[in-house]
Amino acid sequence: xxxxxxxxxxxxxxxxxxxxxxxxxxxxxxxxxxxxxxxxxxxxxxxxxxxxxxxxxxxxxxxxxxxxxxxxxxxxxxxxxxxxx
Numbered sequence: 287x288x289x290x291x292x293x294x295x296x297x298x299x300x301x302x303x304x305x306x307x308x309x310x311x312x313x314x315x316x317x318x319x320x321x322x323x324x325x326x327x328x329x330x331x332x333x334x335x336x337x338x339x340x341x342x343x344x345x346x347x348x349x350x351x352x353x354x355x356x357x358x359x360x361x362x363x364x365x366x367x368x369x370x371x
Contacts, residue, residue, distance in 0.1 A: 295319050304328045 311325045
């Protein structure tokens, strides 16, 4: 099982688009991946960009769902206020 994850880590690191990256920038241990700071910083930036994009997508989707519900609730409140006047 460890071998599968090791190969997966190697594939991810080989596909990373870090300018000036060499195979000496990382080393795969038995249970850990050791990286130079510039490679780790680049991978963390890519990860945060992907997470930010996913969060924005979820927020936009929630806005499309939430908007009609808020409008419906607002109209109901306006009706009740009009009835009380």
